[in-house]
Amino acid sequence: MLPPFSYIAVHSKQEALTSLASLAGAALLAGGTDLLVRMKKGETHRYVIDLTGAAELSGVKDRGGTLRIGSGMTHARIGAHPAIAKTCGGLAAACSAVGSPQVRNMGTLGGNLVNASPAADSIAPLLVHNAVVTLESIDGMRSEKLERFITGPYRTTIGKHEILTSVEADTLAGYNEGYRRVAKRAGWAISRLSLAWALNDADGVFKDVRIAVGSCTPVPFRPREAEAFLAGKGRERPVVEEAVKMVLDEIRRISGMRPSFAYKLPVVRDLLLSVLGGDSCS
Amino acid sequence: MFIGRDLDRVDALAKVLGTAGFAHDLRMEGMLFACVVRSTKPHALLRDVDVSGAYAVPGVLRVVSHKDIPGQNTFGALRKDQPFLAESRVRYVGEPILVVIGENEAVAREGAARVRIDYGEIDAVLEPDATGKGRQIYDTGSLMAYKKVRKGDVEKGSAASDVVVAHTFRTTWIDHAFLETEAGIGYVDEGGRIVIKSSTQNIHYKRVEISRLLAIPEERIRVVQATTGGGFGGKLDVTCEGFLALAVHLLKRPVFMRYTREESFLSNTKRHPLSIDYKTGARKDGTLTAVKVDITGDTGPYASYGDAVCLRVAVHATGPYEVPNVWADCKLLYTNNPVSGAMRGFGVPQLAFAHESQLDEVAEALGMDPIDIRIRNGLKRGSVTATGQVLSASAGFVETLKKIEPFWRARQKTKKGSGFGLGCMYYGIGNTGVANPANALVELGEEGRVILHTGACEIGQGSDTALLQIALETLGVARSDVLLDRGDTDTSKDAGSSSASRQTYISGKAVQEAALGLRAFLDEAGYYHRGRALGDIYRATKDKGRLLFEGFFNPPASGLDEATGQGIPYATYAFASHMTEVEVEEATGACRVKQVHAAHDVGKSINPKAIRGQICGGVAMGVGLALMEEFIPGKTASFDAYYIPTSLDMPRVEVFLVEDEEPTGPFGAKGVGEPALIPQAASVVNAVTDAVGVHVYELPCHVERLKGLIESKKTTK
16 A cells, blocks of 8 residues: 555646745655555655656657657556657667556556666666756756666666656667567566667667666666777677676676676676677578 | 367356455455464474464464464375474474464454464474484484385396496475465354365365364364365465364454565475486387486475375376386475475476486487387386286377477478477376375256255366366256256265376266266156256155265275285376477576477376366476476575566477277376376476477476576586
8 A cells, every 4th residue: 555645646747846945745656656665665755746647748850860868758658659669679678578558558658767767668678869868846857868877776866856758869870780689588577687779880880889788786887998899899709708798707706706697697698699799690 | 069169168157257256356245354473484393472462463363383273283195294283392394383363454464463482393304314413303214115126136137238327316395386375254143163165176185184283073063165276286285274163162253364585485395406316228129228316305204195195206206107127215304494395297397307308318329210119118008017006908108299290200390409309108097006086976956957966076177167067968868957056065965085186087987876866866757858848857756755866986906915015006098298499598588488299198188178288287387397486495585586478488398199998997087187297397497408409307497507508508618
C-alpha cells in the first residue's frame, strides 16, 4: 500500500516548476514506474507532482544535426517514433526493450535518466549519441552532457527545484547502430548487460566508432581509448580483438573484479567481437 | 455426445467477464482483516514477544498467539508436525508466530509491523546432512523420510553392461507462482457454524484441520472453495484457513485475509531441491541393464507432502523404461530452509531431468539415436515396472514416441546454436500406494434439473468441465439440464484433493458411477424410451424424498513392501514424450525455446482443448524449471527477482494425443495435469546439449550458468 500524499496534476511546464519550487517535500512523477515502487516499499513524500499533463515535455524536434526529445516521452512512444528510429535507432531499440508493455506505456525518458539506474536501458544509446540534457527551474535553464549529469548509481547533478525537460542527441546518419541487452528471460526483465554502438566505416576502415556498455559498471560508460584506437584502422580481426581487450581492461579498471564479471566480461567480449568484427570476424 | 468434445469451459464466461468471485474478491459487511507476524530468523527461540505496539495502533482488535488455540496446534496432510503458530521456537524464515486482527488491512498490517520479538538465535541447519553427524534441528535426527525400491541385482546388472554412465544432478527450490496469492474469508453463519471460503485445492481436508485446531466437530464447520487462481500443489497445505478459523472463532465477526506476494513467497511450500546420483548401465544394443539412483532432498523443518514426494520419486526412478535391475533410495532431510511440499509432479519433474539426460548420454556412448534407445526400452503392455507391477492395459508410451518420431527424424538445425531434445515420462495417477477415493453425488432436483455435487476443487485445471462432460455423456441429457454444484462441504462428499493428476480419473469415475445410478432410475421412469420429461419424473417422485445417487471410486492399488518397494503403487499411469527445439546464443548464454511437440497418452480425451491448455501450461512451467526459476532463501522476495516465463518465452506447441484406454477410468480416461509439465525441462536440457555440446547437471540453466558451461568447454578444448 502507498503511504499518504497529496497529488498535484500540473497542466504546463511552468506550473510544474512553480509547484516544485514552492512545495517542500515534493517528488516528481514522470510515469511512476520507479517512484511508486519505492513508495510502496515505504518511501514517503508530502506531495507528488504528476508531470503527465505538461505538454511541453512531450514531442520530438529535428533541429538539424540533433534531435530534441521531450523528457515526458514514454518508452513506448520513443520506440515507435519514425524520426528516432531513423537517426537514433539504438535508443528506439533500447526503449522498446524496457520492462514490460505496461512499464513502457508509463515510464518516460526523463524518469529513466533521473533515476539513473546502472541498468537503465536508455543511457547507453544516448551516450553513443553524445546526448546533452536540459534542466530547468524557476530560476533558469542549464544544459549538461549526459555523461556528466549521471555521477553514480542512482545519482545525478539534478537540483532540488530542477526538472529534466529535454534531451538532445546527435543524429547519426550513415552510421550502423544498434542496441543489445541480455536478460534472464525474453521480456519483462531488467538488463543484466547492455551494449549500444554506432559504427561509421567505409572500404573496410573504421572512420568513427562509438560504443557504450550498460549494466556492468556503476554508470554506463563509453570506452574512449578503445574507440580512439579503432578510428582509422582496418576492420580486421586482430584490430578488433585488441580493441575488445581494451574495453575489458577499462571495465576492470573502473569496477575492479566483481563476481558477476565471470559472466559479463565474456559476454561483452563476444558481443563486441561480433558487432565490431561484423561478418569478416565472426 | 460429450466425450472428446471441446465443450466450453464451465468457468470461462465468468472469468472472461470478470464476474468470477476469486478469494481475493470476497468481501462482507463489517469484516475485519487479519495478517500474520512471521519469523525473520531461520532458527531461534522466542525469548520475548511484545505485542503492546500492535495494540497501541487504533483499530487493532486482537493479537492471537498459540495460547489462544483451543484445540491442537499442529497440522499436516500426512503427519501432524507443523504448528499453526510457533510456540517457543521458530524453524524457518516465514514461520507464523502471531495473527493480528484489525478493523482493516492497513491497521492490521501496521499492528503486525509493531510487534517486537526478541529472538534467541540458534545456528541454523542450511545444508541437508545425510551423515547425521552434523548439527540437527530435532533430537530424533536429520532424516525425515527414507524410501527404497529394489528389483533384481544392480551390481550384477552393471557388471553385464557394456556402458555405464554416472552423474549427479541438482535442482533447487521452485515457487508455485500461482497468480492469486493465498486468500480467504471466514464468518459465523446463522446456525452458529464457522464458514471458511478460500483459495484451495481441497475442502474436506481443510475442514478436518480446522476441526482439530478449534476442537469443534466437523459438522460445525463448512468449507467452501472460492474461485481459485491457481494451486499447483501450493494450496494443498493449510494456508490462511487455520488463521481465519481462529480469528472468526475468537471474535465472532467476518474476517478476511490475503497474502501479499512477498508473504506468499516467504511462507508457501516449495518444490523439493533434490540431489540425484544416477547410474545407468546398458548393453551395446541399447538395452538397459541396471539403474541405481541415490536421491537426497531438503524438506525444510517440516514434512508437508514430503512422504509422498519421497516415495513417488523412488518408485519413478527409472522413468518410463523397463529395467531388470533397479536400486533406488530417496532420503529427505530436515533443514531450516523453506518448507518443501507438494508441487506439480511431486518430485518427478526433477527426476525426469536426471533420467532423460542419462539416457541421452548412454545413447551417445553407444552411437544410437536418442529416440531409438527410448523405443527399445519403453514400457508397454506386459512390461514390468521397477516395483514389479505388470502393466496390463493402457500403456501407450511407445505410441507417444511414434507420434513425434516423424518430426524427430525430419529435424534440421536451421542455424548455429539450434538444437533438439527429447524428454519422456510416466506418472502414476493418484496417490502412491494408499487408498485415495473420491465420492460424487448426482441429484434429480427442482423442475427436473440434474445437479452434479462434487467436492473436487477446480483450480484452473478444468475438472469442473471434465466432470460435467462425464455426467452428460453418462446420462445422455442436454447441457442445459445439468447444474454443477462444486466445492462446498455442505453439499458434497469428500473427493480428495485436486492433486496427483487424479480428479478426472478418480472423481470422474465416481461421477460416472453416480450418474449411472440416476440413469437407471430415469430409464425405469421412462425417460429414455417413453420420452417422459425430466420435470415430470421429478414431480412424480419428489414426495418420496431427495433423488440422490452416490458414486464412489477408489483406484485398485496396493501398499508397497517397506524393504523393497515392490507392489502396485497406482492403478494406472500416464505417459508422455516431448520433443523440444531450442536456439542458444553462445555469446550470451541465452536459450530460447522455439517449438515443442508434445505427445500424451491420456487414456481417453474428455476435452481435447482443455488437455491442450494443460499441456501449454505445463510446457511454460517446464521452460521455467529448465531455464530460469530459482528461489534463493533469504534473497528472493517477489517476482522482481523470481523469473517465470512470459508469453515471449513460450514456444509454439503442437499437441498429439494417444488414447490407450484405461479400463478402470471413466470412458477410459486417465490424467494429464502433471504429465504436461514433467518431461519438458528434461527435453529443454537435452536440446541445449544438442545445440552447444555442453552437459547440464544443475537447474536452472539460466543465462549465466549456460554461458559458464560454454566458456569452460572452450577452455578445456
